[in-house]
Amino acid sequence: MKKSTPIIAVSIIVFLIPAYFIFNYTVEKVTNQILGGETKELAEYECKLTPKQREFNKGLYYTGPLIDTHVHMPVAFKIISTIAMKFGFEDMPAAVDISTGYINCLFDTEGIKKTFGFFIVPNIISRHAVNHVKNVEEKYPGKFVKFFMPPLPLQTLNPKSSQVKKIFNNNPGLFQGYGEARFDFNVGTNAHPEDEYFLDMYTLADENNLIVQIHPDKGQGEALRRLLEKYPHVKFLAHVMPDYKNEIGTLMDAHDNLYYSLDAEIHYIFGYHTIQNNRGPTKEEYLKFIRGNFDSVLKEGLRDWKQIIEAHPDRFTWGSDRWYTWHFDPEVSGLVVEFGRAFIGHLNPAVQERFAYKNAERMLQNQ
Ligand SMILES: [Zn+2]
Known part of the structure; x- marks a missing residue:
């Protein structure tokens, strides 16, 4: 040598x-x-927004902190939104369109101290999507409670159970929730909450201490009841179950692992009662609707929910269900939050803070 x-x-x-x-x-x-991922420049968003003025400046109003327990975070990559829109989705902004920095800034001005954020993780780019979630945590520690969202109803993009398991194992503590697991999309073929795949997901949620955000389809109240029984240690956070409204209280009495968030269901950001022709309102239509009907919609929400919330003061949370591009417009966003604060202000004072943020905080304990 x-x-x-x-x-x-x-x-x-x-x-x-x-x-x-x-x-x-x-x-x-x-x-x-x-x-089409979020660039460094976008993530460095300089926050200059100021709080939006109240438009309906009368009546009872909650001014304390909020936790938004239902926000669809812009997808990590533009390619996912392109696929989703081709598939029939009305809108799906990406982080290059609406940066995490902007959302963080906007929510700060609205008095939202923490957000349950749903991050879609498609199988083909799972590593990149998870990296995006890590970057969000690094940049805004503790501000987003990160939920691993399956790309439903694009089931071919759904990561296999083993892949999800691996992601949780390799990134301990990164995710605090699983979902939104939505079973009533009006595009594509819906999965069922008791599919074997989802049973695997609830087991993983159990093992990893994750909250499961679930949106059952009409007629799936019984399925939810069976899941609450089968997974007593998993906290299920349900929403939008209009046909099951009267049973939710009974279900909560029987199962202490059921929580429920009131979001689009009370402020109709996806449309009033029904979504016409598979299409929700435009920004202009929604602004006109909510401005023209603020008091009557508020009255309706209180009529339907005040009693059941106050009878179960530890189980309900507030949320916005912002998802589409225009939902994050400061004018729309501000009105949705103003509506939420007016709604909370009309609850029993002993319940207001619990609904606004304390129940959400409690859900996160022992995480
Ligand atoms: Zn939903």
């Missing part, structure tokens, strides 16, 4: 290590560009 051999070997190693990292970094950057 020549004397120079070790020197050459060492030089190669010295060269290869940085080359490896540079290569990886470049690949990551290029992939990010191709997929």
Whole structure:
């Protein structure tokens, strides 16, 4: 062996290590560009928004802190929103359209101290999607309670149970929830909450201490009851079960792992009562609707829910269900929050803070 051999070997190693990292970094950057990921510049959003003025400046009003327990975070990559829109989704903004920095700033101005945020993780780019979630946590520690959202109803993009398990194992503590698991989309084929796949998901939720956000379809109240019984240690946070409204209280009495968030169901951001022709309102239509009917919609929400909330003061939470691009418009957003605060202000004072944020905080204990 020549004397120079070790020197050459060492030089190669010295060269290869940085080359490896540079290569990886470049690949990551290029992939990010191709997929349409959030750039550093966007994530560095400079917060200059000011709180929106109240428009309905009369009556009882809650002014304390809020936790929004239902927000669909813009998807990590533009490619996912392109696929979803091709599939028939009305809208699905990506983080390049609405940055996490902007959302964080907007919510700060609205007095929202924490947000249950749903992050879609499609199988084909799961690693990148999970990295995006990690970046959000790094940038805004503790501000977003991160939920692993399956790309329903695009079931072909759903990660296999083993893949989800691996993600949870490799990223302990990154996710605090699973969902939204929605079973009543009006595009594609809906899954069922008791499909074997979802039973696996609830088991994973149990093992990883995750809250499950569930949106059953009409007629699936009984399925939810069976799940509450089968997974007594999993906290299920349900929403939008209009046909089951009268039974929710009874279900809560029987199962202390059931929570319920009131969001789009009371302020109709996806449409008043029904979504016409598979299409929700536009921004202008919604603003006109909520401004023209603020008091009557508030009255309706209180008529339907005040009593049951006050009878179960530890189980209900407030949320917005913001998802589409225009939902994050400061004018719309501000009105949705104003409506929520007016709604809370009309609850029994002993219940207001619990509904506004304390129940959400309690759900996160022992996480
Ligand atoms: Zn939902």
